[in-house]
Amino acid sequence: MRPTGLTANLNVPSIEEARSFYVDYLGLSVEEMNLGWVARFTTPDGRATVQLVSGDETAPVDSALSIHVGDEVEAAYEDAQRRGFEIVYPLTTEPWGVRRFFVRAPDGTVVNIVSHSDDDQ
Numbered sequence: 681m682r683p684t685g686l687t688a689n690l691n692v693p694s695i696e697e698a699r700s701f702y703v704d705y706l707g708l709s710v711e712e713m714n715l716g717w718v719a720r721f722t723t724p725d726g727r728a729t730v731q732l733v734s735g736d737e738t739a740p741v742d743s744a745l746s747i748h749v750g751d752e753v754e755a756a757y758e759d760a761q762r763r764g765f766e767i768v769y770p771l772t773t774e775p776w777g778v779r780r781f782f783v784r785a786p787d788g789t790v791v792n793i794v795s796h797s798d799d800d801q
Contacts, residue, residue: 685748743792
C-alpha cells in the first residue's frame with residue numbers, strides 16, 4: 681500500500697459545538713467538507729488537517745485515522761484480509777463518493793482505509 685495522505689479523526693459529541701475551538705481558537709479556518717456527522721478543517725496553507733466525527737453515518741464504529749490510498753483500496757483490503765487483520769467495516773462505496781473499509785490495528789485502533797475520487801492516483 682502506498683498512502684497518499686493521512687487524516688486524524690477526532691470523535692466529538694457535536695461538530696457545531698466543537699467548530700469554535702478548532703476554527704476560531706486553533707485557526708483551522710478552511711472547512712473542506714461537512715456532511716453533518718463528519719467535517720474536515722484545514723489551515724489556510726493546507727499543512728494541517730483534522731476531521732471531526734460525531735458518529736459515522738454507515739460504519740458501526742468511528743475510526744481514529746483515515747489513510748488515503750488512491751486507487752489501491754481494493755489491494756489494501758485484500759492485503760488486510762490476507763494478513764488476518766479484523767475488518768470492522770467491509771469494503772464499501774459510500775453515497776458521498778468514497779470507497780473505503782475499516783480495519784482494526786493490532787493495538788485496537790480502528791483505521792479507515794479510503795479512496796476519494798480526487799485522491800492522487
